[in-house]
Amino acid sequence: MKFGIYPGGRAGVVCSRPPDRDAIDRLVAELAQGRPFVVREYVHFFGDRGRPEVAALGAQDELDHLTMPDDWYREHELDLVVSYLPAEADPRGWLDFLTTVIDRYGHLTRYLQVTLEPNFPIPLIDGSSPGVLDALTRGVPHAREALDERGLTHTRVGFSVAEPAEWLGGDDAFWEHLSRQRDFADHVDYVGLGLYPDAFSPVPLDAVAPLTEHALRHLRHQSLPRAGLQHLPIHIAENGTPSTPSTSSPQRQADSLTTMLHTILDNAEDLNITHYEQFSLRDADSASPEPVGTLGLVTDTYEPKPAFAAYKNVIATRCS
Structure with missing residues (x-):
């Protein structure tokens, strides 16, 4: 299992302060403990018109810089997400943007994720964007070709989905669309899963493990076979749980994270789960009443919470 983290301090439109690069470098090194470590970052395509509701991202x-300087990513394995958020469908602009991203960051990138949770139609997530399915099914082959043309054959190309959106009526239409795309599966190297079983609605601690396992098995046994992707490894592309004062606590966050991690690791061999990435290193806003503000392992001033030690301990004992 490879472990990793998103090191930035923004979650959606929430961000209380700029990143502290020295603190990030120190804390990521402490988590990695000299082992290979995956670092997740995001770039966004907004199209020509842009979208007012995402202007605060x-x-x-x-395209000038990510959270850290370029050379820092050479020490890690960059997992770069290219998010699709235009106000109207723009396939040509999107493919051109993918090429621009590859020209800028391809030499640093180990994993290139094309779109962010296109099965999840909520604001600020790609699944709400016009033309997102075409952006995915055209974008993955385009990215693979562009990488190969530049000799970047080591970069793996994939996409991520949200955990079962059953409260939205499920995502059958998404997987049905993929099942009709001839040769799409030939260009995909992995599928990522965004996993937040207790982040956005109250869930008792004893329900976290079964909810986590349900999401893993649903993806492996129900969704991926429909699109001819059942042979591919799963990356836990995002996983988080908050410490929001009104609904949780720092210790509850650590307990939930530990439960999710052990559930994932216990199922990793059976379900071919090869990567785990935590969202995120730092709180977006430790004073925020919203769960998205307190998903970090440390506060927005980089003070470790109990979840930091919990993740560090799991990496030390289960990393390979």
Whole structure:
């Protein structure tokens, strides 16, 4: 199992302060403990018109720099997400943007994720964007070809999905669409899963493990075979649980994270789960009443919470 983390301090539009690069470097090194470590980052395509509701994403400098300097990513394995968030479908602009991203960051990138949770139609997530299914099914082959043309054959290309969106009526239409795409599966190297079983609605601690396992097995045994992707490894692309004062606590966050991690690891061999990435290193806003503000392992001033030690301990004992 390879472990990793998103090191930035933004979650959606929430971000209380700029990143502290020295703190990030120190804390990521402490987690990695000298082992290979995956670092997750995001760039966003907004199209020509842009979208007012995503203007606060703080994405204006992404193509100039990510959270850390370029050389820092050479020490890790960069998992770069290219998110699709235009106001209207723009297939040509999207493919051009993918090429631009590959030209800028391809030499640093180990995993290139094309779209973010296109099966999940909620605001600020790609699944709500016009033309997202075409962006996925055209974007993956385009990215693979562009990487190969540049000799970047070591970069793996994939996409991520949200855990079963049963409260939204499920995502059958998404997988049915993929099942009709001739040769799409030939270009995909992995499928990522965004996993937040207790982040956004109250869940007792004893329900966290079964909810986690349900999401893993649903993806492996129900969803992936429909699209001819059943042979591919699963990456836990995002996993998090908050410490929001009104609904949780720092210790409850650590307990939940530990439960999810052990559930994932206990099922990893059977379900071919090869990567785990935590969202995120730092709280977006430790004072926020919203769960998205307190998903970090450390506060927004980089003070470790109990979840930091919990993740560090799991890496030390289960990393390979």
